[in-house]
Amino acid sequence: MPRAALLLLLPALVASAQSDKGYEDDTHPRSPGTPLEVVFTPYYCSRCAEEGKIAEKKSVQLMRRPMEELAKILALEEGAWIVVETPHYRILSTLKASKVKLKDGPFVRADLERLKTIFPKFAIARDGAFLDAHERVHLYQIRAERLYAHFAALTDNKTPWLGMGGPYEVYLFDDYAEHHVLVDKFVGRANDKAGVPDHQKEAPNYMMFTTAESQVARNPGGGKGDAIFNGHVIHNLAHNLADGHGNYHRETWGWLEEGLGHYYERREQEKGNTFCWSEGRPPAEFLKPDWESVIYGLVRRGRDDPLSQWCEKLQPGQLSGIQNGMSWSIVKWMVETEPIRFTKMLQKLDDYENKPSCEQSIEFAFGVSTTVIHQRWREYVLKAYAPTK
Ligand SMILES: [Zn+2]
Numbered sequence: 001m002p003r004a005a006l007l008l009l010l011p012a013l014v015a016s017a018q019s020d021k022g023y024e025d026d027t028h029p030r031s032p033g034t035p036l037e038v039v040f041t042p043y044y045c046s047r048c049a050e051e052g053k054i055a056e057k058k059s060v061q062l063m064r065r066p067m068e069e070l071a072k073i074l075a076l077e078e079g080a081w082i083v084v085e086t087p088h089y090r091i092l093s094t095l096k097a098s099k100v101k102l103k104d105g106p107f108v109r110a111d112l113e114r115l116k117t118i119f120p121k122f123a124i125a126r127d128g129a130f131l132d133a134h135e136r137v138h139l140y141q142i143r144a145e146r147l148y149a150h151f152a153a154l155t156d157n158k159t160p161w162l163g164m165g166g167p168y169e170v171y172l173f174d175d176y177a178e179h180h181v182l183v184d185k186f187v188g189r190a191n192d193k194a195g196v197p198d199h200q201k202e203a204p205n206y207m208m209f210t211t212a213e214s215q216v217a218r219n220p221g222g223g224k225g226d227a228i229f230n231g232h233v234i235h236n237l238a239h240n241l242a243d244g245h246g247n248y249h250r251e252t253w254g255w256l257e258e259g260l261g262h263y264y265e266r267r268e269q270e271k272g273n274t275f276c277w278s279e280g281r282p283p284a285e286f287l288k289p290d291w292e293s294v295i296y297g298l299v300r301r302g303r304d305d306p307l308s309q310w311c312e313k314l315q316p317g318q319l320s321g322i323q324n325g326m327s328w329s330i331v332k333w334m335v336e337t338e339p340i341r342f343t344k345m346l347q348k349l350d351d352y353e354n355k356p357s358c359e360q361s362i363e364f365a366f367g368v369s370t371t372v373i374h375q376r377w378r379e380y381v382l383k384a385y386a387p388t389k
């Protein structure tokens with residue numbers, strides 16, 4: 001298995017990440033082996049306030065209005081919604097209770113351990129835990145902040161909200177109808193049968209993302225359960241961070257945008273994979289979880305389209321299925337082997353004066369042409385993704 005080969009390359013990282021706590025946890029993207037510092041406090045929670053766990057009640061602003069007003073507009077039932085405000089996010093949730101399994105992903109245990117600091121009586125069983133609606137929104141608070149910490153560390157971005165005017169707003173609905181009303185009233189997107197990200201442009205500008213668990217369960221490539229929903233949410237929150245980085249005044253190349261989305265989604269879990277094409281149909285090549293083998297086969301047969309032919313395309317919908325999968329692998333390879341150069345390339349996107357092309361940005365950051373980058377990536381794939389037998 002290719003993953004086994006990769007793990008062989010990283011024994012030091014895994015060992016040190018596990019040695020302190022006895023379980024795996026996320027590490028700093030620029031400093032392998034160094035634990036990632038996840039800051040999810042201080043926080044405010046409407047349910048914690050109701051239960052007296054937080055002394056003072058307050059009203060969190062959502063969609064530029066008090067949360068109670070938004071709940072009325074969305075016709076949410078009293079007691080069915082919870083709002084949590086964290087250092088970088090405001091999350092509204094109507095998600096129901098769900099089982100979370102340790103085998104769902106490498107960070108589940110570490111996140112549940114963090115959840116214990118919010119709910120001291122919360123217990124983790126041998127295979128995971130059953131989370132009620134309240135515990136679940138706090139788990140997403142932790143997951144969103146872990147993603148933020150990783151991306152901010154990768155890009156060495158210390159500005160508030162990565163440069164945006166306010167916290168990232170996240171709407172996690174149980175039912176599609178609730179999500180639909182929000183999109184209809186505040187975003188205005190014809191197709192909302194998947195998650196919908198949006199840039200709210202009036203000052204102070206901010207990024208938002210809304211989705212519904214019932215819809216993700218129905219979508220091709222999606223499915224039921226917390227693991228796949230988590231992958232979908234993280235994929236899209238990664239889009240928001242990549243766009244929000246440097247205050248969002250430009251488009252991100254399709255391959256980089258989707259590459260980052262898939263990279264962060266597949267770090268969480270590999271069972272389900274979200275595709276953000278307008279048609280919402282995942283490519284046939286990448287329906288199964290093992291993408292390494294598919295990409296290895298494509299490269300072996302010379303079916304890996306040269307990156308220089310498609311790297312300037314801005315819309316993910318302009319990429320073919322093969323290119324979409326390749327984007328994931330190229331981004332993963334760059335982030336995990338050359339994080340500093342990767343960030344240099346990403347930062348070049350924000351050079352509004354020169355408006356460099358993708359080819360120029362790659363040359364600027366890596367010091368070689370896109371053709372050479374593609375060649376290096378191919379060589380990596382043939383080694384790292386090769387079947388062990
Ligand atoms: Zn709470």
Ligand SMILES: [Zn+2]
Nearest residue numbers: 258261275276
């Ligand atoms: Zn996407």
